[in-house]
Amino acid sequence: MKTALVTGGSRGIGRAVCVKLSSMGYFVLVNYKNNLQEAETTLSLIKENGGDGELLQFDVAEREQIKQILGDWISNHNDHVIEVLVNNAGIKDDSLMAWMKDEQWDNVIKTSLEGFFFVTRLVLDGMMMNRYGRIINVVSLSGLKGLPGQANYSAAKAGVIGATKALAQEVGRSGITVNAVAPGFIKTDMTGDLDEKELKRMIPVNRFGTSEEVAHTVGFLASKDAAYITGQVLSVNGGLYS
Numbered sequence: 001m002k003t004a005l006v007t008g009g010s011r012g013i014g015r016a017v018c019v020k021l022s023s024m025g026y027f028v029l030v031n032y033k034n035n036l037q038e039a040e041t042t043l044s045l046i047k048e049n050g051g052d053g054e055l056l057q058f059d060v061a062e063r064e065q066i067k068q069i070l071g072d073w074i075s076n077h078n079d080h081v082i083e084v085l086v087n088n089a090g091i092k093d094d095s096l097m098a099w100m101k102d103e104q105w106d107n108v109i110k111t112s113l114e115g116f117f118f119v120t121r122l123v124l125d126g127m128m129m130n131r132y133g134r135i136i137n138v139v140s141l142s143g144l145k146g147l148p149g150q151a152n153y154s155a156a157k158a159g160v161i162g163a164t165k166a167l168a169q170e171v172g173r174s175g176i177t178v179n180a181v182a183p184g185f186i187k188t189d190m191t192g193d194l195d196e197k198e199l200k201r202m203i204p205v206n207r208f209g210t211s212e213e214v215a216h217t218v219g220f221l222a223s224k225d226a227a228y229i230t231g232q233v234l235s236v237n238g239g240l241y242s
Contacts, residue, residue: 003080004222005029005070007060007119008089010039012188013138016211017086018042020219022051026084029056029073033089060089060115061107070122081130084222085123087116087160088138094149105152112156116163124171133176134222137164138214139233141184145241157182161233168231177230179221183214184237204239 004026008014018028019042028046030053032039039055046053058069074082090112093104116137127133142150143157161180168178185199186209200207214236220226221234235241 001027001080003027003029003077003082004084004086005031005056005082005119005123006086006088007031007115008033010035010042013183013186013211013214014086014088015042015045016215017088017138017218018053019045019049019051020212020215021084021086021222022046022053023049024219024222026051027080028053029082030054031056031058031060031089033057033059060119061110063114063118066115066118066122070119074122074126082123082126083130083132084134084136085120085127086136086138086218086222087119089115090138090140090153090156092150092153094153096149097151100152108152109156109159112153113159113163116160120167124176127176128171128174131175133171133174134226135164135167135176135178136218136221137161137178137180138218139164139180139182141182141235141237141241144182144233144235164233165231172230177221177226179226179230180233181214181217181221182233182235182237184209184235184240186211186214186236202240203237207238209236209238 004021006018009018009030010032022028030042058065137160139157142154143161146154164180217236
């Protein structure tokens with residue numbers, strides 16, 4: 001059974017990506033950290049649309065959880081082939097660097113950058129064995145241009161962008177593509193405290209984007225139609241920054 005794993009799939013962009021991949025015929029592994037209720041809502045949406053999936057709880061910031069929970073799932077499900085991996089999980093904890101605490105730096109780097117590494121490395125074995133895979137990393141406008149108050153987040157996302165380009169060169173011969181999607185201002189919980197009316201003036205299309213618009217982009221990169229696209233960062237930002 002062809003399977004897709006989406007980290008941070010319980011809400012926002014992750015939820016929209018789960019629903020999109022399900023509509024493409026994938027059995028979707030919905031990863032979540034704590035919010036079981038939201039994760040169950042995502043799974044319900046998948047099933048309402050005629051798809052199927054499963055919840056998989058682990059914290060991408062904890063490498064031992066990844067090895068134990070995701071590793072055991074892979075070992076125990078030989079009938080499932082993870083063809084698509086979407087590294088979407090991430091957190092923000094903003095502060096100017098002069099006042100940033102150690103734990104603010106550590107937590108963001110562990111979740112957004114180290115989580116990408118440990119999850120991807122574990123899933124990569126199966127993709128290389130099957131000589132097919134699609135890895136899509138959800139990064140950010142912050143990782144491309146840097147934003148004040150987000151030295152930790154910008155560093156983590158920029159790190160994932162660099163790793164995306166490096167990994168694409170390593171696994172291309174194995175039929176695996178590796179790309180990144182960099183959303184701008186998208187209507188999600190993470191942007192709920194922003195002044196949309198003020199900020200949309202900076203955006204050429206004059207609005208925030210939607211999670212579904214990001215999900216459609218992920219869906220394209222996950223498809224066989226995108227077989228000749230790898231090592232790329234595709235911005236979904238309404239023209240805000242290119």
